[in-house]
Amino acid sequence: MLKPFRLLRPGTVAEAGEELERHDDAAAIYAGGAELLLLMRQGLLQPEYLIDIKHIPELHGIRRENGGISIGAAVTHWDLERDGEIRKHYPLLAEAESHVGNIRVRNQGTLGGNLCFADPHADPATPLLVLDAEVELGSTRGSRVMPLDDFLLGMYETALEPGEILARVRVEPLPPGWGVAYQRIERFFRPTLNAAVAARSGGNVVNEVRMAVGCVGPRAVRLPDLEGRIRGLTVEDAVEAIRGARELLEEVLMPVDDLLGSAAYKLDITVVALERALRTSMMGGMGD
Amino acid sequence: MTETLEPVATVQTLPVSISVNGQEWSGEVPVEEVLLDFLRLRLGLTGSKRSCNSEVCGACTVLVDGRPVSACNYLAFEAGGRAVTTVEGLAVDGRLDPIQEAFVDQVAAQCGFCTSGQLMATRALLDENPTPTYDQMAEWLSGNICRCGTYPAIARAIAQVTRATTAEHESIHEEA
Numbered sequence: 001m002l003k004p005f006r007l008l009r010p011g012t013v014a015e016a017g018e019e020l021e022r023h024d025d026a027a028a029i030y031a032g033g034a035e036l037l038l039l040m041r042q043g044l045l046q047p048e049y050l051i052d053i054k055h056i057p058e059l060h061g062i063r064r065e066n067g068g069i070s071i072g073a074a075v076t077h078w079d080l081e082r083d084g085e086i087r088k089h090y091p092l093l094a095e096a097e098s099h100v101g102n103i104r105v106r107n108q109g110t111l112g113g114n115l116c117f118a119d120p121h122a123d124p125a126t127p128l129l130v131l132d133a134e135v136e137l138g139s140t141r142g143s144r145v146m147p148l149d150d151f152l153l154g155m156y157e158t159a160l161e162p163g164e165i166l167a168r169v170r171v172e173p174l175p176p177g178w179g180v181a182y183q184r185i186e187r188f189f190r191p192t193l194n195a196a197v198a199a200r201s202g203g204n205v206v207n208e209v210r211m212a213v214g215c216v217g218p219r220a221v222r223l224p225d226l227e228g229r230i231r232g233l234t235v236e237d238a239v240e241a242i243r244g245a246r247e248l249l250e251e252v253l254m255p256v257d258d259l260l261g262s263a264a265y266k267l268d269i270t271v272v273a274l275e276r277a278l279r280t281s282m283m284g285g286m287g288d
Numbered sequence: 289m290t291e292t293l294e295p296v297a298t299v300q301t302l303p304v305s306i307s308v309n310g311q312e313w314s315g316e317v318p319v320e321e322v323l324l325d326f327l328r329l330r331l332g333l334t335g336s337k338r339s340c341n342s343e344v345c346g347a348c349t350v351l352v353d354g355r356p357v358s359a360c361n362y363l364a365f366e367a368g369g370r371a372v373t374t375v376e377g378l379a380v381d382g383r384l385d386p387i388q389e390a391f392v393d394q395v396a397a398q399c400g401f402c403t404s405g406q407l408m409a410t411r412a413l414l415d416e417n418p419t420p421t422y423d424q425m426a427e428w429l430s431g432n433i434c435r436c437g438t439y440p441a442i443a444r445a446i447a448q449v450t451r452a453t454t455a456e457h458e459s460i461h462e463e464a
Contacts, residue, residue, distance in 0.1 A: 002320040004298045004300070004318065004320050005299065005300075007300055033362070037361050038342050038361060078355070101343070102346070102430060102431020102432075103409065104349060104357050104431060105343055108343075
């Protein structure tokens with residue numbers, strides 16, 4: 001049983017922002033409900049108002065935009081993993097989306113909900129960091145755009161300000177010639193750990209590389225320092241550099257013990273996942 | 289002195305029309321009512337089971353417009369204007385769905401508590417992909433837990449259906 005609440009159905013982002021401002025902590029944004037309704041049933045959240053944002057046209061659709069793609073926050077994982085454009089030009093995202101929860105969670109849960117919930121054990125944020133994703137936030141004050149990297153603050157914590165909602169997620173495709181790989185270790189439902197890598201190989205040399213790791217600490221993390229260390233190295237030297245980067249990884253990932261694994265275990269597995277993902281992406285990566 | 293307990297009052301209801309197994313239901317539902325309670329308590333369709341109550345186990349799997357949802361975590365009003373299919377709606381005119389027949393043939397149940405969910409998830413799979421590989425089948429059904437461990441029998445049941453589908457395709461191609 002869920003505690004009774006009142007359902008509000010704004011038709012625009014500004015109206016949703018207005019309701020949020022009016023009710024503040026007494027309200028929760030409801031899109032798919034995949035995460036929210038669970039918390040309500042467990043009594044961890046007891047909002048008096050659910051602001052149903054599914055009827056806001058602006059939050060729907062996967063659109064081509066300025067050479068990239070713009071994904072409405074209310075688009076479900078189910079639709080993302082099946083979208084032809086995403087599968088073809090953003091296989092890293094399509095792959096990660098196809099692993100979220102299970103078929104029912106993917107059918108109900110939305111990309112925006114997943115990012116705003118900011119559970120450290122989630123799939124989409126990690127590849128989106130590699131793809132330099134940006135988020136568009138809306139409120140009664142208008143909209144602002146920021147890198148996803150600045151949006152994710154910590155465990156269940158984002159840069160959303162009071163009265164603000166996530167409207168769209170923008171991604172640009174990788175230049176031609178890059179390979180990508182997504183590594184995911186799962187023991188139960190949510191990923192224990194994930195790593196996303198994109199690389200452009202020149203023969204055996206890592207000419208360009210981007211890497212991100214999720215689930216180890218409070219949030220998914222892009223790894224610019226490690227990328228800098230291995231850029232220009234051969235694959236074997238790059239793998240050695242990753243294996244030797246445990247201290248750096250510990251510093252930037254801030255590993256924590258949790259029900260899915262100890263901090264030390266997750267750090268060990270991070271090295272393995274990054275190594276595997278780098279090798280796969282250097283061999284051309286996952287196909288379309 | 290005894291205190292009288294009052295039932296919790298809903299604060300809001302919505303008028304909805306839901307097609308359930310091909311039959312229309314129209315009425316008011318409280319916004320907080322989940323689809324599983326709507327089906328089991330309001331309509332007496334008890335084939336869908338409540339088990340984990342958290343979208344993980346799949347025992348409450350039903351189809352909404354052909355797609356699988358966890359009825360335990362799906363608000364009933366969301367089904368308004370949509371078609372819900374439960375295990376009670378799989379058989380047509382007293383004839384079992386081929387998936388149900390295959391589950392019987394392969395004894396793909398022990399206690400049977402998860403079976404309606406397994407059947408509905410399988411129906412959705414075969415509607416989207418009539419000839420899944422073993423890996424596709426395993427990935428799709430990874431969200432439907434069977435604590436009796438009947439997975440091999442479930443896989444055999446699905447294979448029985450897909451073999452029939454494949455044979456049908458082949459015979460069509462031979463004729464063409």
